[in-house]
Amino acid sequence: MTADVTTRANGQLPGTVGLVLATAVWGSTFLVTKDALDTLSVANLLFWRFGIAALILLAVAPKRWLRLSPDEWRKGVWLGLFLGAGFLAQTEGLRYTSAAVSGFLTGLMVVLTPLVAAVLFGEQITGRGWAAVAVATAGLALISLNGWSLSPGSAITVLGALLFSLQIASLSHWATRDNSYGLTAVSVAVTTVVCGLAAVAGGGISVPTQTDELVAILYLAIGATCLGLVLQAWSQSYLSATTAAIIMTLEPAFAGAIAVFIGGEVLTTRMWVGGLAILAAMFIAEFGPRQCCDAELQRVEAL
Numbered sequence: 001m002t003a004d005v006t007t008r009a010n011g012q013l014p015g016t017v018g019l020v021l022a023t024a025v026w027g028s029t030f031l032v033t034k035d036a037l038d039t040l041s042v043a044n045l046l047f048w049r050f051g052i053a054a055l056i057l058l059a060v061a062p063k064r065w066l067r068l069s070p071d072e073w074r075k076g077v078w079l080g081l082f083l084g085a086g087f088l089a090q091t092e093g094l095r096y097t098s099a100a101v102s103g104f105l106t107g108l109m110v111v112l113t114p115l116v117a118a119v120l121f122g123e124q125i126t127g128r129g130w131a132a133v134a135v136a137t138a139g140l141a142l143i144s145l146n147g148w149s150l151s152p153g154s155a156i157t158v159l160g161a162l163l164f165s166l167q168i169a170s171l172s173h174w175a176t177r178d179n180s181y182g183l184t185a186v187s188v189a190v191t192t193v194v195c196g197l198a199a200v201a202g203g204g205i206s207v208p209t210q211t212d213e214l215v216a217i218l219y220l221a222i223g224a225t226c227l228g229l230v231l232q233a234w235s236q237s238y239l240s241a242t243t244a245a246i247i248m249t250l251e252p253a254f255a256g257a258i259a260v261f262i263g264g265e266v267l268t269t270r271m272w273v274g275g276l277a278i279l280a281a282m283f284i285a286e287f288g289p290r291q292c293c294d295a296e297l298q299r300v301e302a303l
Helices: 003-010 012-036 042-060 062-066 070-094 099-106 109-121 127-144 152-174 180-201 211-236 241-248 251-261 269-287
Strands: none
Touching (some): 012 070, 012 099, 012 211, 012 241, 042 180, 062 180, 070 099, 070 152, 070 180, 099 127, 099 269, 152 180
């Protein structure tokens, strides 16, 4: 057994624990965000969350983003536009739906990403990929359909998932080992600008003053955005791509569990079945052939 294989084998358990912890943090953001929206506007919350995270990412390793080529800068801007618009849609949708449902619906990006990659980059979708899409659609219907129409909150949340899929598919196609950190830093900075403009258009940027607002923003910026990315990168150095991807599909499950056991939300039997169908679709997609989208895609919540 080579030293590299031995190191990977010895680190598999701590790597798994680390990535599960990061995924749990990402799942908890739905409840934290929903509570923060009681006193903060969507755009203001996101502006401060990503603004703080951008300052940290830009300051920690300035050479990593300063050496990006003009083409990489352009790609970083597009990634930031997708990310910013996605979070605005997702968080606005969270105002009209529960944290648990929002977590499940946002998880659709795992299944939507192959479709986006096929349309934008000509990637092939396998039969298993189409099966995952069908199962996810059925789960979405069970969770979100109110009669024959989607509820406004669910529809906006699905739009956010689609925008996240644009970001994930593009990052998978554009990112390399050398430019991934720089692209992330630039995209988070652009996301801050997008959310800042939205805040100005909605009445202006306000400075959070309440303790619970500051705690929520710092948790989202440092914990979910910065620490989550570091934990993911460290954990995946010990795990196979398939193992890491499967672990990350736990995020909507964590979102639902935290919303129920901590937030006191109630899930109906129909919503549980729908959520399980979406989780099943994620597993189908991730266990399938990887020609469509590599499992080592960057995580949105960790950006």
